Structures are given as structure tokens and as C-alpha cells.
Amino acid sequence: MKTDLTDTTASKINKALVLGRRAIGTPAIGMVLTLVIVTDEENAYDALKAASDAAHEHPSRTLVVIKRVSRSPRDRTKSRLDAEVRLGADAGTGETIVLRLYGDVVDHAQSVVLPLLLPDAPVVVWWPVNAPLDPAGDPLGALAQRRVTDTYACEEPIRELAARADAYAPGDTDLSWTRITPWRSMLAAALDQVDCEVRSVEVEGEAYNPSCELLAMWLADRLDVPVQRTSSEGPGLTAVRMDTDCGPVVLDRADGSLATLSIKGQPSRAVALKRRETAELIAEELRRLDPDDTYASALRYGVDRLSTPGEPAKGDSGDGAGARAVPAPVETAAKAPAKDAAQEKAPVKKAAAK
Amino acid sequence: MSSSNPLRDPADRRLPRIAGPSGLVIFGVTGDLSRKKLMPAVYDLANRGLLPPGFSLVGFARRDWEHEDFAQVVHDAVKEHSRTPFREEVWQQLIQGMRFVQGTFDDDDAFERLRATIEDLDKAQGTGGNFAFYLSVPPKSFPVVIQQLKKHRLADQSSGSWRRAVIEKPFGHDLKSAEELNAIVHEVFAPDQVFRIDHYLGKETVQNILALRFANTMFEPIWNRSYVDHVQITMAEDIGIGGRAGYYDGIGAARDVIQNHLLQLLALTAMEEPASFDADALAAEKTKVLGAVRLPKDLGRDTVHAQYAAGWQGGAKVIGYLEEDGIDARSKTDTYAAIKVGIDNRRWAGVPFYLRTGKRLGRRVTEIAVVFQRAPHSPFDTTATEELGSNAIVIRVQPDEGVTVRFGSKVPGTSMEIRDVSMDFAYGESFTESSPEAYERLILDVLLGDANLFPRTEEVELSWKILDPIEEYWDKHCVPAQYPAGTWGPVEADEMLERDGRSWRRP
Numbered sequence: 001m002k003t004d005l006t007d008t009t010a011s012k013i014n015k016a017l018v019l020g021r022r023a024i025g026t027p028a029i030g031m032v033l034t035l036v037i038v039t040d041e042e043n044a045y046d047a048l049k050a051a052s053d054a055a056h057e058h059p060s061r062t063l064v065v066i067k068r069v070s071r072s073p074r075d076r077t078k079s080r081l082d083a084e085v086r087l088g089a090d091a092g093t094g095e096t097i098v099l100r101l102y103g104d105v106v107d108h109a110q111s112v113v114l115p116l117l118l119p120d121a122p123v124v125v126w127w128p129v130n131a132p133l134d135p136a137g138d139p140l141g142a143l144a145q146r147r148v149t150d151t152y153a154c155e156e157p158i159r160e161l162a163a164r165a166d167a168y169a170p171g172d173t174d175l176s177w178t179r180i181t182p183w184r185s186m187l188a189a190a191l192d193q194v195d196c197e198v199r200s201v202e203v204e205g206e207a208y209n210p211s212c213e214l215l216a217m218w219l220a221d222r223l224d225v226p227v228q229r230t231s232s233e234g235p236g237l238t239a240v241r242m243d244t245d246c247g248p249v250v251l252d253r254a255d256g257s258l259a260t261l262s263i264k265g266q267p268s269r270a271v272a273l274k275r276r277e278t279a280e281l282i283a284e285e286l287r288r289l290d291p292d293d294t295y296a297s298a299l300r301y302g303v304d305r306l307s308t309p310g311e312p313a314k315g316d317s318g319d320g321a322g323a324r325a326v327p328a329p330v331e332t333a334a335k336a337p338a339k340d341a342a343q344e345k346a347p348v349k350k351a352a353a354k
Numbered sequence: 355m356s357s358s359n360p361l362r363d364p365a366d367r368r369l370p371r372i373a374g375p376s377g378l379v380i381f382g383v384t385g386d387l388s389r390k391k392l393m394p395a396v397y398d399l400a401n402r403g404l405l406p407p408g409f410s411l412v413g414f415a416r417r418d419w420e421h422e423d424f425a426q427v428v429h430d431a432v433k434e435h436s437r438t439p440f441r442e443e444v445w446q447q448l449i450q451g452m453r454f455v456q457g458t459f460d461d462d463d464a465f466e467r468l469r470a471t472i473e474d475l476d477k478a479q480g481t482g483g484n485f486a487f488y489l490s491v492p493p494k495s496f497p498v499v500i501q502q503l504k505k506h507r508l509a510d511q512s513s514g515s516w517r518r519a520v521i522e523k524p525f526g527h528d529l530k531s532a533e534e535l536n537a538i539v540h541e542v543f544a545p546d547q548v549f550r551i552d553h554y555l556g557k558e559t560v561q562n563i564l565a566l567r568f569a570n571t572m573f574e575p576i577w578n579r580s581y582v583d584h585v586q587i588t589m590a591e592d593i594g595i596g597g598r599a600g601y602y603d604g605i606g607a608a609r610d611v612i613q614n615h616l617l618q619l620l621a622l623t624a625m626e627e628p629a630s631f632d633a634d635a636l637a638a639e640k641t642k643v644l645g646a647v648r649l650p651k652d653l654g655r656d657t658v659h660a661q662y663a664a665g666w667q668g669g670a671k672v673i674g675y676l677e678e679d680g681i682d683a684r685s686k687t688d689t690y691a692a693i694k695v696g697i698d699n700r701r702w703a704g705v706p707f708y709l710r711t712g713k714r715l716g717r718r719v720t721e722i723a724v725v726f727q728r729a730p731h732s733p734f735d736t737t738a739t740e741e742l743g744s745n746a747i748v749i750r751v752q753p754d755e756g757v758t759v760r761f762g763s764k765v766p767g768t769s770m771e772i773r774d775v776s777m778d779f780a781y782g783e784s785f786t787e788s789s790p791e792a793y794e795r796l797i798l799d800v801l802l803g804d805a806n807l808f809p810r811t812e813e814v815e816l817s818w819k820i821l822d823p824i825e826e827y828w829d830k831h832c833v834p835a836q837y838p839a840g841t842w843g844p845v846e847a848d849e850m851l852e853r854d855g856r857s858w859r860r861p
Contacts, residue, residue, distance in 0.1 A: 178368075181368045181369070182403050184361070184366075184368070184369060185368075185369045185370055185372055185403060186403070186407070187361055188359060188361040188362055188369055188372070189372045189374075189406055189407065190407070191359045191360070191361050192359055192362075192372075192374055192406075193374070193375055193406075193480070193482070198360070219361075222360050222361050222363070223360050223361070224360075257442075257443040258443040258446055258447065261407045261408075263480070266480040267408070267477065267478050267479060267480050269407040269408040269447075269450070269479065269480065270407075270446055270447045270450055271407040271447055272400070272401075272403070272441065272443040272444040272446070272447045274441065274443055274444075284368070288367055288368070292368070293365050293366075294363060294365060294366040294368070
């Protein structure tokens with residue numbers, strides 16, 4: 001059921017919730033967390049859809065905070081709060097409250113959200129777009145145990161990553177990091193299968209995709225070897241090539257779903273590495289609400305310490321970037337050959353390793 | 355497997371436990387269990403990214419199939435029964451490692467072909483010689499298959515690789531046969547490489563018994579004879595024996611369910627806190643409590659066995675057990691069994707544990723009810739508490755997994771009247787509609803070599819020691835009672851509890 005409240009307050013919304021629950025006859029609530037989505041009107045629909053899909057796994061009270069832009073200066077001084085309370089079948093497994101903020105109240109969204117949080121349950125804030133540069137310092141972010149941003153959705157992801165590293169507070173996390181969990185687990189599984197030391201790594205993926213940087217930084221942080229970031233046309237991440245003392249270990253995903261894992265001395269194997277929907281990412285994000293130290297450590301490694309083609313790898317062991325003939329160009333036409341060159345390069349490296 | 359993988363970090367909890375390079379060989383792959391549970395579980399694991407790259411699945415059966423036919427059967431089974439949505443790319447990953455070996459269990463050539471297949475998979479898929487053999491076969495074929503595995507050196511572990519055996523219940527039909535079976539299996543596979551599947555232990559709710567008891571502070575202080583009046587453990591099925599007459603007759607409900615599932619649930623409910631959550635510590639506590647189980651002196655008074663008679667089950671007319679196809683009209687096999695046991699230790703002395711199981715009962719349900727004593731003194735007069743029952747904590751194992759707490763509450767109004775209310779925690783509500791199937795968890799644990807959730811030899815033998823005297827008594831002294839299908843069992847079972855001044859919960 002759905003209740004519309006115009007020009008309302010948090011206490012009226014709370015009253016509507018109690019009435020609504022009584023009307024549909026489910027007073028018991030088993031919700032495990034409050035998810036606050038801070039967004040604009042344009043992205044609200046998709047974000048809410050993803051959240052309600054994720055709610056199948058984590059029944060939650062979802063508060064969608066939509067900050068409306070007022071056109072005239074007169075409107076800007078008037079503040080108003082409209083709310084839409086959805087319960088039962090309209091809200092999936094939990095409760096959804098869509099809050100539309102007009103005028104001055106836009107800057108005081110936390111005053112609306114605070115009374116609507118579930119008692120005792122953890123709070124997660126998710127900014128699908130336009131996340132503040134310092135999530136923990138944001139008034140809404142300060143209410144939450146977990147603050148989820150998405151650097152993929154911003155204009156300059158690389159700069160944003162650096163800013164995130166500076167502003168990092170325990171509980172921060174980013175969907176670009178969530179996206180690479182399957183890659184990370186497959187790479188870890190690949191290294192489970194061989195007993196050798198990694199000497200250098202190349203991470204290849206589309207430009208302006210912060211997931212590639214995060215994966216590269218994680219590898220650099222964990223392995224303590226030079227890591228090079230190269231570009232391809234995607235989709236997303238396309239390959240990770242690890243040069244080890246017993247030959248190359250390559251995880252290559254050209255089509256965004258089925259990848260090939262090749263390890264020297266072992267047959268090549270197909271592994272499913274599908275790009276995941278936002279709902280799945282949010283579901284994973286909500287599964288653990290404690291600070292993600294691995295993310296912090298990878299993020300703090302620093303984007304600027306990754307090497308890119310054309311410049312010598314930092315702290316290089318001699319192999320890798322310097323030997324590369326074709327720097328991956330930005331133009332689409334030249335990309336395919338660049339990728340081929342990279343693939344052909346594997347045997348050469350192998351020979352060199354011997 | 356390298357132990358010092360720099361990409362592995364215990365603090366990195368997003369990374370799932372992925373099994374190392376390995377494969378699974380299923381004997382009796384054409385069976386129901388295999389199609390409905392095992393194949394979908396393998397797919398679901400792959401879909402969740404928990405299987406290693408190159409994971410291989412080998413089917414072994416008498417059917418005259420090619421690899422493609424087998425793949426098709428798995429495909430259909432997965433589409434119909436898997437928990438997670440079907441994804442082509444996951445299927446493409448799986449299908450590369452799918453093989454079928456045609457043959458009977460006494461066919462030496464077939465086992466040679468199986469060995470060749472496994473060696474070939476090591477080369478083509480990089481399974482590294484690690485294989486688990488899942489014996490989804492009738493008990494009488496066990497020894498043959500195990501011996502064949504030995505004869506064709508399929509059970510030999512070489513240089514760091516492992517070979518494991520996965521066996522399903524029944525683990526024998528009495529202590530003697532269980533010991534024989536264990537001897538046969540252990541002659542070929544080391545005890546820590548033998549995994550006995552009790553699918554109940556793979557269920558989230560069963561694992562949650564341990565979380566509920568040992569991760570919280572509010573339950574454990576009252577979890578003893580000072581507060582608990584008695585415990586009821588129920589596993590009821592609404593179905594009859596179906597087409598399993600050949601297996602069921604002569605085995606019966608007690609051997610089929612009490613010996614494994616219910617005694618395992620009892621052990622988890624009653625055991626002391628393990629030193630840690632690893633397999634050895636858990637097994638030690640479970641063994642201890644099973645060893646302390648004491649049977650009632652008068653077995654005729656405190657046990658009941660019965661058979662379902664014709665009746666109406668949920669709106670359908672059903673026939674009685676003795677009229678089922680393939681059942682001897684004079685069969686004494688029990689389809690319902692209820693027993694009372696005590697546990698001889700300081701925590702539980704004097705607290706009876708009632709276990710019951712049956713087919714064709716009211717509905718399908720498994721639950722553990724811990725029923726508490728009445729308050730020693732009540733300031734309210736008797737009319738106020740007339741409708742107040744005993745407090746209880748009920749762990750609902752299936753369906754509708756969760757925990758219910760029953761306690762008294764004042765009825766709104768001017769007079770003081772106290773009535774039972776329940777407070778519910780439902781898994782489906784608070785987490786995951788997508789909690790993994792028991793078989794998923796168990797197969798993954800086998801591949802990881804994690805024996806936490808598998809009963810050990812000693813537990814199986816102790817369970818038989820508990821059940822054997824009861825079965826013997828039933829065999830000698832009495833004929834099974836009868837109960838109409840679709841009810842909650844025979845009146846004898848109700849009388850058994852009435853004599854103790856208690857009654858069965860209606861689950």
C-alpha cells in the first residue's frame with residue numbers, strides 16, 4: 001500500500017508507517033538495516049529498483065532522499081518535505097519511504113532522516129551519483145556505519161579515487177571496488193594453483209573505469225610488485241596478466257561474461273566472470289557492515305604509483321613496461337592491434353622468464 | 355596449493371572460500387538425488403563463483419550415454435531444480451569438464467575407463483588429481499564400488515593430491531553392520547577423507563543452533579535442568595513411502611531418521627560449548643553428549659512405534675502402509691517412532707528428550723522445541739494465568755526456517771488475564787531468500803576438506819548403540835500401533851507423554 005504525504009514532517013511519516021502496518025496486518029518487523037539512498041530525481045528510479053532487488057536478501061527500510069532543485073529564488077527560500085510511504089507488496093520485503101526535499105530543507109536532510117531510522121539497526125548510506133568528497137564528514141554520511149559511493153558514475157574517476165583515499169574513514173566503500181570481487185577471487189584462486197612468485201602485473205581495461213585502478217592498486221599492495229595499467233575498449237576490465245617466475249598467469253575476459261584463465265604448464269580454462277547488476281553489488285555491499293580494511297589498504301596505495309604505458313614502471317624490475325613497443329592508444333581504431341600485441345607478448349615474456 | 359598466496363588475507367572477507375583444483379565423480383548419477391540435488395548444487399556453486407576454474411564433473415552409471423547426453427541431462431536437471439538463475443556463461447564453464455563413464459559396478463573395464471577419464475581431466479582441466487567420489491548408490495553396492503576404487507588404484511593419493519569418499523545414509527542398519535561398513539570404507543580411504551552426508555547438518559538453521567546458543571548470552575544461562583522442563587525434537591513428513599518400498603521395509607522410521615538426523619539435532623541442542631568451531635572440537639563435544647545418552651528402563655512404556663493406516667491426508671484419500679505396493683501385509687516396519695531418552699550429565703540430568711518422526715503426519719515440519727518449567731511462584735491468581743502455557747524456544751529447522759519464542763503477555767483490557775504470545779524470527783524475513791541449499795554447502799565443504807558438518811565414525815556408532823536396544827525390543831515384544839494418515843501419530847504416543855504429565859506440541 002502507498003500513502004502520499006504532502007508538506008509533511010518526519011513524525012507524520014512515522015505515524016503513517018504505523019497506520020500502514022496495522023492496515024496490512026503485519027506489525028512484526030524483521031528488517032535488519034536502514035538503507036538511505038541519496039540521489040536526484042533522475043537516478044532515483046534505478047537506484048530504488050536495485051535496492052528493492054537487493055532487499056530480497058536484506059530486508060530493510062529504504063529511505064530515498066531526493067533533493068529537488070528549485071528554479072526561482074523565491075522557491076528556494078520556501079522549504080517543503082513531501083513523502084511517499086510504501087508498504088507491503090509495493091515495497092518488496094521491507095518498507096520504502098521516498099522523501100522529496102524542496103528549498104532550505106535540502107541542506108538539512110539529516111533532520112528528516114534521523115527520526116526515521118530503525119532502532120538499533122545499522123545504517124547504510126548510498127550515493128548512486130554525486131557523492132560528497134568526504135562521505136564520513138557529510139551530515140547524512142555521519143549517521144551511517146557504512147557509506148557506499150560509486151566512483152564509476154562520476155566525471156573524473158581517477159581524481160575522485162585520490163580524493164577518496166585522502167578522505168577515507170572506516171566504513172567507506174565504493175561500488176567500483178565491489179565490482180571486482182569476482183576478479184579478485186579468481187586471481188587468488190589462480191595463485192592457489194601455482195607456487196611461484198609474481199614479478200610484475202598488467203591490468204587492462206577500459207579507460208575511465210576506476211575498477212581497473214582499484215584492482216591494480218590491490219594487486220600492487222598485496223604483491224608488492226610493479227603494476228601497469230593499460231587501456232582497452234572494454235567492456236570493463238578485460239585482462240590481468242601476471243608475470244611470475246614460473247611463466248605468465250593470464251585472466252582474459254574479452255566479452256564481459258566468459259573469461260579464460262591460462263597458467264603456464266596447465267590447460268587454459270573458461271571461467272564465468274559476468275559483469276554484475278547494481279542490485280547484486282548492493283546486496284554484496286550490505287552483507288558485511290564492518291570496515292573493509294582491504295579496500296582501505298588498496299585505496300591508499302595511491303593511483304599515482306601505478307605506471308601507465310609510455311612511462312617506465314615505477315620501481316620496475318626491468319621487465320614489463322619498458323619492453324612494451326606500442327603504448328595503448330586512446331583511439332578506438334588502434335585498440336584491437338594493441339590488445340593483440342599484448343596477447344602475443346605473453347610467450348615472449350615466458351621465454352624471457354626462462 | 356601454495357599456502358603463502360599473497361592475495362589471500364583473512365581480513366579480506368569479501369573473497370569467498372573457493373575450492374582448490376578438483377573434480378567430483380558421482381556414482382549412481384541417474385538417480386533422483388543426483389538429478390534433484392547434486393547437479394543443481396554443483397551448478398549453483400559454480401554460479402556463485404565458488405568452484406575452481408576447471409572443475410570437473412564425472413558421471414558413472416549403467417546408461418548407454420555419450421558425454422553430450424550426460425551434459426544434456428545435467429542441463430535439464432539444472433534448469434529445473436537449481437536455486438540460482440540459469441546463466442549461459444556459467445554453463446559454458448561447467449560443460450567443459452563434464453564426462454560420462456558407462457558401466458556397471460562390477461565392470462573392471464569401466465573402472466579402467468574411469469581412471470583414464472580422471473587422468474585425462476588432470477591434463478585437460480588441471481584438476482590436479484584431486485577427486486571426490488560421491489557414492490549415491492544403494493547400500494548393497496557400497497562394498498563393490500569401494501573395492502573397485504581400491505583395485506583400480508582410484509583411491510590412491512599421490513604427491514599432495516587428495517581422494518575423498520562421500521557417502522550417504524544409511525550408514526548401516528545396526529551397530530554391527532555400521533562397523534562392517536566403516537571397516538570396508540576405511541580400508542580404502544583414510545577416516546579424515548570419508549565424508550558422511552547428513553544433509554540436515556548442511557542446513558542454515560541447524561548451524562544456527564550453534565550461533566544461537568554460543569554467540570548469545572541470553573539463552574545459555576537457562577539452557578539446563580534448572581530451567582528446562584523437557585525438549586521435543588520432531589521430524590514429520592506428510593508423504594508416504596512412495597516408491598521406496600524396497601528400501602524402506604525392514605528399515606523403518608527410527609533407523610531412517612532418528613539414528614542420524616534426530617540424534618544429530620539432539621547432540622547439537624544438548625552439547626557443551628566446543629573449544630572452537632573446528633571439526634575436532636565439535637566432534638569431541640557431540641561424541642561426549644551422545645555417549646551420555648541414557649535409554650529409559652522400561653522400553654515398552656517410553657517408546658512407541660506405529661504404522662500409518664488408510665485415511666485422509668490434506669484432502670486426499672491415501673492408503674495404509676500395509677496396503678502399499680511391495681509391502682508384506684504382515685510387515686512390522688515402523689513408519690512412526692517416538693522415543694524418550696535422558697542425558698546423564700550435570701546439565702541435563704532429569705530432563706527428558708522426546709524424539710519423534712513419522713510419515714503421513716499432519717504436515718512436513720522439523721523443529722526443536724525447548725520447553726521451560728513453569729514459574730515457581732505466580733503473583734497472579736489462577737484465573738489470570740489459566741490460558742498461560744509453558745514458555746518455549748522453538749527452533750524451526752524446516753520449512754519456514756526461524757526461531758519462535760513463546761511467553762505470556764497480558765491481554766489488553768481492564769482485568770488481569772495472561773495468555774501465550776509468540777515472538778518470531780524468520781530467516782526469510784531477516785536475511786536472504788537465497789540462503790544456500792544444504793547440498794551446496796556440503797559439496798563445497800567436501801572439496802575444501804572441511805569436515806565440520808559431517809558426522810564421524812564414532813558418532814554414527816554411538817547413535818546405533820542408542821537405537822539398537824530399542825529396535826531389538828520392538829522386534830521381540832510388540833506389534834506396531836496404527837494411526838490414521840494425516841494425523842499427528844498414534845494415541846499411544848500421546849499417552850506416553852501424558853504419563854509424564856506433558857503433551858506433544860502441535861508443530
